[in-house]
Amino acid sequence: MIGATFTDSAAPRATLTIRAKSLRANELIFPSDTAILHDLDGRLGLSGSGIDFERVSVRLDGGTRAVVTGTLRDFHAPRIRLDITSEQADIGEVI
Numbered sequence: 001m002i003g004a005t006f007t008d009s010a011a012p013r014a015t016l017t018i019r020a021k022s023l024r025a026n027e028l029i030f031p032s033d034t035a036i037l038h039d040l041d042g043r044l045g046l047s048g049s050g051i052d053f054e055r056v057s058v059r060l061d062g063g064t065r066a067v068v069t070g071t072l073r074d075f076h077a078p079r080i081r082l083d084i085t086s087e088q089a090d091i092g093e094v095i
Contacts, residue, residue: 011047013046014046014047015044016043016045018056019040020040021039022040024036035061036061037058038058038061039057039058039065040058041056042055044056050071050072050073050075051072053070055067055068056068056069064086065087066084067086068083068084069082069083070083
């Protein structure tokens with residue numbers, strides 16, 4: 001399920017609510033042809049300046065459960081800052 005709201009026509013911004021039982025990582029922004037994201041539940045803010053990961057929770061193939069917040073700025077020369085928290089994680093699965 002994807003829901004969206006749009007605000008401020010002078011500086012357009014969309015807020016997406018995403019929920020999915022499973023989703024290929026490359027269908028979001030992650031460059032992997034094989035990784036699957038499970039139990040995805042999150043909010044993303046989209047604007048001309050980038051993407052805000054407001055709060056995205058996910059379970060990875062190996063069982064890691066993580067919450068991601070952060071930003072992607074400058075679509076032409078992307079700068080990504082993600083804060084990933086998890087009670088228990090396989091770091092090889094996250095990176």
